[in-house]
Amino acid sequence: GEDVEQSLFLSVREGDSSVINCTYTDSSSTYLYWYKQEPGAGLQLLTYIFSNMDMKQDQRLTVLLNKKDKHLSLRIADTQTGDSAIYFCAESIRSSASKIIFGSGTRLSIRP
Amino acid sequence: DTEVTQTPKHLVMGMTNKKSLKCEQHMGHRAMYWYKQKAKKPPELMFVYSYEKLSINESVPSRFSPECPNSSLLNLHLHALQPEDSALYLCASSPHETDVNTEAFFGQGTRLTVV
Numbered sequence: 093g094e095d096v097e098q099s100l101f102l103s104v105r106e107g108d109s110s111v112i113n114c115t116y117t118d119s120s121s122t123y124l125y126w127y128k129q130e131p132g133a134g135l136q137l138l139t140y141i142f143s144n145m146d147m148k149q150d151q152r153l154t155v156l157l158n159k160k161d162k163h164l165s166l167r168i169a170d171t172q173t174g175d176s177a178i179y180f181c182a183e184s185i186r187s188s189a190s191k192i193i194f195g196s197g198t199r200l201s202i203r204p
Numbered sequence: 205d206t207e208v209t210q211t212p213k214h215l216v217m218g219m220t221n222k223k224s225l226k227c228e229q230h231m232g233h234r235a236m237y238w239y240k241q242k243a244k245k246p247p248e249l250m251f252v253y254s255y256e257k258l259s260i261n262e263s264v265p266s267r268f269s270p271e272c273p274n275s276s277l278l279n280l281h282l283h284a285l286q287p288e289d290s291a292l293y294l295c296a297s298s299p300h301e302t303d304v305n306t307e308a309f310f311g312q313g314t315r316l317t318v319v
Contacts, residue, residue: 127310134210134294134312135247180246184308191260192237192296192308194246 096195098181103201110168112198114181117162123184124157125192126166130177138166138179173202210295210311218319219285225314227278227295236278237308238270239294247294253278254300285318292316 095117104110116124122143127135141148141155141164148155154167168175181195208229217223227236235254239247252260253272267289269281278295292315298308 125308132315134292135296135310137309191249191252193249196246197244 096181096183096193098179098195098198100196101199101201103203104171106171106173106202106204108171110166110171110175110200112166112168112179112181112200114164114166114195115162116164116181116183116193116195118183118185118193119162120185124155124164125180125182125184126153126155127180127182127194128177129180129197135180168200171200171202176200176202208295208297208309208311210293210314212314213312214315214317216317216319217282217285219287221285222281222283224282225280225293225295225316227280227297227311228276229297229309230276231297231299231309232275233297233299233309234275235298235300236272237296237298238268238278238280239296239310241292241294241313243291251280282316285316287318290317 098114123140125140126138128138129135139150139153139155141157146157152169156165164181178197178199180197182192185191211226237252238250240250241247249262250264251270256272267284271279292313294313295311296308
């Protein structure tokens with residue numbers, strides 16, 4: 093089946109690292125994504141990882157993929173107030189046609 | 205140009221109105237998508253167009269009617285909507301649909317309120 097799960101909230105202190113976790117169920121996933129959505133805005137693609145990789149780093153962002161456990165994480169180093177947003181984990185499923193399935197989103201709040 | 209442009213940004217319509225949402229991209233992408241996002245929920249797929257043909261309809265009610273007049277444009281025609289259809293409607297595009305999907309670009313969305 094197609095299911096992507098995330099915890100709903102995360103609060104971190106400014107300057108600390110944030111780690112947002114996600115689990116998915118469909119083993120046919122090809123790409124896994126992290127999207128950021130600020131209030132009232134559309135979705136911004138932050139980063140993605142191909143399903144045969146286990147890590148990808150892009151500036152302050154590190155994505156870890158454990159394919160055996162179907163677990164994906166996003167680490168944001170040196171978290172800033174501008175990182176406050178909802179972060180959606182998503183998977184691209186290649187079946188008869190590609191679909192992107194989103195998790196419920198994790199609301200990241202930054203405290204001073 | 206890596207933008208997906210949606211118009212209008214906000215729309216208020218009555219239950220007897222007919223309106224259309226528009227989406228445009230000039231990245232040469234051949235797959236375009238409509239998603240619906242209710243408040244505090246993830247986006248839910250409605251329709252997928254591939255090479256200007258409808259390839260996925262996620263059991264969407266017929267009061268939503270998509271149209272892809274050419275490879276750059278995607279419309280969503282609305283008729284006889286209900287208040288519960290109020291949501292953020294997001295358009296997205298990606299290079300291909302049936303091939304591996306590296307990046308899907310999303311527009312800013314149209315915030316629709318049905319009164």
